[in-house]
Amino acid sequence: MRISTKGRYGLKAVLELGRREGQGPVSVRELAGCIDISATYLEQLFKKLRQADVVSSIRGAQGGYVLAHQPDEIIIGTVIRALEGSMAPAACAVEGFSCRNADSCVESFLYKEIRKSIDRVIDNVTLGDMLRQEREECLTERTPACALVEE
DSSP states (O other), X not given: OOOOHHHHHHHHHHHHHHHTTTSOOBOHHXXXXXXXXXXXXXXXXXXXXXXXXXXXXXXXXXXXXXXXXXXXXXXXXXXXXHHHOOOOSSGGGSTTOOOTTGGGOSHHHHHHHHHHHHHHHHTTOBHHHHHHHHHHHOOOXXXXXXXXXXX
């Protein structure tokens, strides 16, 4: 199971908003520059994240994006699924999927266990957990983020 660029960049953008929590809206252009992607692509990701109630947009000259909830209330699984869909490694592991070979297919057991394991991890980590981890270890090499972490 691989998380695509949508998931990785979307999570980077949400983490960046978390680092700036309480500092007001951040423009798409500024965020896109921080994570080195195009503003157009980031806007596409934020459309899905708005629909999942992860981020909110603020209109106007001083507008931009903010987190829709406190970092400790944003589950990483919500972020990733908003951008990626199910984390199942095969179609037969998606909840509700029916297959004519289900009764004789032992592989689907493995695929479902993999999905459950991934779900357990991403559903038990919040954005706040990741930000605390970053502060503890300053995992990022970007000087601005480390500066924000050290404040």
